[in-house]
Amino acid sequence: MWLWAVADRFNSSSGPRGGREDQHGDQQAIGRVAAGDRDALADLYDRHSRAVFSLALRIVQDWSEAEDVVQEVFSQAWSQAARHDPARGAVAAWLLTIARSRAIDRVRHRRARPDSAGEQAVAAWPDPAPLQDLALLADEQIARVRAAVTRLPFLQRIALELAYFEGLTQSEIAERLEQPLGTVKTRIRQALIKLRESLGGAEA
Amino acid sequence: MSAATHDGLHELSGLYALGALTGEERADFESHLRSCDQCQADVRSFAPVVDALARAVPEREPSTALRGRVLDAVAGDRPARVDRARAIDTTGRRRWLSDAGWLAAAACFAGMLVVGYTARDRQHRVIALESRLREVTLRANAADRQIADVRRTASEAQASLAVLMAPDVARVDLEGQPVAPSATGRAYWSRSRGLVFTASNLPPLPAGRVYQLWVVTARAPVSAGLLTPDAAGRVTATIDTPRDLPTPVAMAVTLEPEGGVAAPTGEKYLVGTPGAGL
Numbered sequence: 001m002w003l004w005a006v007a008d009r010f011n012s013s014s015g016p017r018g019g020r021e022d023q024h025g026d027q028q029a030i031g032r033v034a035a036g037d038r039d040a041l042a043d044l045y046d047r048h049s050r051a052v053f054s055l056a057l058r059i060v061q062d063w064s065e066a067e068d069v070v071q072e073v074f075s076q077a078w079s080q081a082a083r084h085d086p087a088r089g090a091v092a093a094w095l096l097t098i099a100r101s102r103a104i105d106r107v108r109h110r111r112a113r114p115d116s117a118g119e120q121a122v123a124a125w126p127d128p129a130p131l132q133d134l135a136l137l138a139d140e141q142i143a144r145v146r147a148a149v150t151r152l153p154f155l156q157r158i159a160l161e162l163a164y165f166e167g168l169t170q171s172e173i174a175e176r177l178e179q180p181l182g183t184v185k186t187r188i189r190q191a192l193i194k195l196r197e198s199l200g201g202a203e204a
Numbered sequence: 205m206s207a208a209t210h211d212g213l214h215e216l217s218g219l220y221a222l223g224a225l226t227g228e229e230r231a232d233f234e235s236h237l238r239s240c241d242q243c244q245a246d247v248r249s250f251a252p253v254v255d256a257l258a259r260a261v262p263e264r265e266p267s268t269a270l271r272g273r274v275l276d277a278v279a280g281d282r283p284a285r286v287d288r289a290r291a292i293d294t295t296g297r298r299r300w301l302s303d304a305g306w307l308a309a310a311a312c313f314a315g316m317l318v319v320g321y322t323a324r325d326r327q328h329r330v331i332a333l334e335s336r337l338r339e340v341t342l343r344a345n346a347a348d349r350q351i352a353d354v355r356r357t358a359s360e361a362q363a364s365l366a367v368l369m370a371p372d373v374a375r376v377d378l379e380g381q382p383v384a385p386s387a388t389g390r391a392y393w394s395r396s397r398g399l400v401f402t403a404s405n406l407p408p409l410p411a412g413r414v415y416q417l418w419v420v421t422a423r424a425p426v427s428a429g430l431l432t433p434d435a436a437g438r439v440t441a442t443i444d445t446p447r448d449l450p451t452p453v454a455m456a457v458t459l460e461p462e463g464g465v466a467a468p469t470g471e472k473y474l475v476g477t478p479g480a481g482l
Binding site: 045046051070074075093099100143145154157161176177185195 | 215216218219221222223224225226227229249250251252253254255256257258259260261262263264265266267270271273274275277278279361364365368369373375402404438440
């Protein structure tokens with residue numbers, strides 16, 4: 001069978017990867033954004049647009065829609081900067097959770113359209129969980145999680161990815177896989193626990 | 205907070221961190237979360253995992269014009285006022301690898317990408333020659349360059365998701381035959397998007413042999429590929445199938461000589477027939 005090679009991570013990382021200084025820079029930028037400083041927003045864009053776009057593209061699978069999502073994310077960051085509490089998590093993680101929500105909104109809306117007779121209201125995907133991790137992930141940790149995903153039992157992995165990347169609700173996943181709802185929830189939790197273990201012991 | 209509530213809701217902490225809870229369930233969990241330290245700690249413990257998932261996607265740079273569009277879009281708006289003084293929090297203690305270390309880790313990943321296969325796996329032959337899976341998951345794009353780019357990044361994992369998300373997907377459960385009674389298999393097949401096959405508890409392969417997957421049609425069995433389980437007896441494969449494949453009446457896994465055969469000759473290990481709807 002075809003082996004799909006995904007060698008894209010070999011691309012040169014032209015954007016700066018975060019570190020302590022960058023996280024400090026992010027905190028300062030978000031404060032300035034809250035005060036109406038557009039240069040600060042540009043700052044955040046320069047640092048995080050690639051990660052935001054990459055996630056959006058993975059979910060919506062359409063270049064121009066993904067760019068629209070990026071625009072929405074930074075607009076939301078612009079209007080909600082004052083609400084972001086640095087004690088609750090890194091700015092970078094916050095932007096990515098917004099990106100996922102807005103991307104899932106689009107995917108779900110697109111999915112609903114063929115079936116709807118008229119205007120079918122698709123509820124906006126709930127905004128990101130407010131409890132985040134403070135520290136930023138090292139590249140090596142990201143690689144570890146990515147590798148751990150490939151080692152997950154197939155049904156755990158598929159349930160996790162249907163939830164995270166396809167934005168299916170638990171019930172929708174259960175229906176699609178023809179599995180009991182409880183089984184789906186347990187599988188996803190087990191997958192997350194395994195991935196969390198793969199991150200363990202990564203302290204600097 | 206009652207113990208009963210916590211016990212029932214605690215299991216949802218991972219789903220909540222993933223952003224996978226909606227509606228009433230989410231509201232119930234959130235309201236429980238406000239008063240439960242344990243659940244808060246649990247949610248926090250999953251947050252780095254979710255962040256890693258978000259960052260583990262293929263990296264792509266948006267068009268250079270986007271920057272201007274984003275900044276123009278906020279030009280007219282005023283953001284919400286800062287409503288409290290905030291101390292700048294600089295707790296970031298993780299050390300970052302150099303770029304060289306990161307590229308090395310990425311190299312390891314590329315080799316491990318394919319689900320269920322080891323680096324030593326043999327060639328697998330399939331019946332379809334042209335990949336349709338990635339095309340159907342893409343909407344029309346403006347630039348060919350962009351289409352080609354996104355296609356390249358569509359991994360096997362995405363292809364299997366595409367099959368599962370197909371409107372015409374049907375499931376086939378395969379049962380272990382007398383020679384391997386505890387083996388199980390499941391296939392999801394979509395005429396438009398291809399086939400995902402997963403099996404577990406397959407006995408280890410004898411030397412010089414390989415498992416072969418068959419799609420049994422009214423006319424003749426068609427080979428869907430060769431399978432080499434891992435040490436735990438598990439294997440997963442995502443397979444292109446031609447759109448003109450006759451509707452399967454059954455699927456089977458047989459044990460064949462290394463390299464596979466044109467028509468099944470060996471013992472059946474897994475057999476299944478589609479449920480309703482195929």
